[in-house]
Amino acid sequence: MLKTKQRARYNKSMPTWVEKMYCKTSYDDRCDDKRHDGCHDKRHDRCHDKRHDRCDKCPQSEKGHGPCCKEPIQCNALDPTNCHPFNPNIPRTLREVLLSLINEQVQVTTPFGPITGTLLVVKCDYIVIVEASGAQVLVPIDKIELVSEL
Amino acid sequence: MFEETFVEELATRIGSRVEIATDNNFIEGILSTVTEELVLVIEVSNGYGSSTIMYIAVDAINFVRFPVAA
Known part of the structure; x- marks a missing residue:
């Protein structure tokens, strides 16, 4: 994860195409469809539809998060290396x-x-x-x- | 078909014959009780009714095998 200073610097210099690659909105807010089409089509939806929903059903979520939630929340990360892999064909977990x-x-x-x-x-x-x-x-x-x- | 979590799935199979492996132990018996943290297996040691009760921590389980009934 990037530190605050690094994150600010990163946001400033971030090119548009990188910006489109990941979602900056909070976990529960849906992306703006126009700006984050790619996000909605692929990872953001996957995150919401599967992992997030499943976590709510997971009995261990009472302790914090169930085992299925331990994976990094890709949609919310500011660091693209942790957020959306540039090559989606490479498995990350x-x-x-x-x-x-x-x-x-x-x-x-x-x-x-x-x-x-x-x-x-x-x-x-x-x-x-x-x-x-x-x-x-x-x-x-x-x-x-x-x-x-x- | 299968439950979402390991413990939930084990709970559906109470009464089955199981083989449970931990890092250093291998236990065969009848799956008796399942809780969030413990699995209770009744290990039948011989044909004369004597049995051993084994409590296994769920976190220590490497795998649980359900052999096909002979």
Whole structure:
């Protein structure tokens, strides 16, 4: 995150095309459609529709934020490196990697050992893998050290 | 089909046979109770009815396997 001085300097020198890449509005305020079309179409909507809504349902949100909320709030960050990646094809979190591997043969490694099978679903804080035997395995995302596609 | 959180999903599977792995332990038994922080597994050690009750911290769980019934 940028410090206040850096942030001010950054805002002043920020070119228009960068400005359009991310949303400066507060988390609950919707963007101005004309200025932040890109934001609405992609990341801002994703943020509101999935992560934010899901957090409200998450029982652990009482403690602050549920596991699904721990990811950086992309829409609100002033630093574009934390906000909207310039290359959206590069995954930024382990969860994004896992989401891209749904229905693929994967091996995930935990401190106990590896689990191999087909990645069935990625939920708020865990994934489900179906092993060759047909057994379902629930793995908390926090415990995953390594993910590899087979 | 699946619940949003790990604990919620475990709670739907009470009564199932499970294999639970932590960093250094592997526990097999019947999933008995699930709370926000604890999972209670009844480990059946032999065919004569003796069993061990194991309390496992949810945060310590590496994975939970639900084997296909034989």
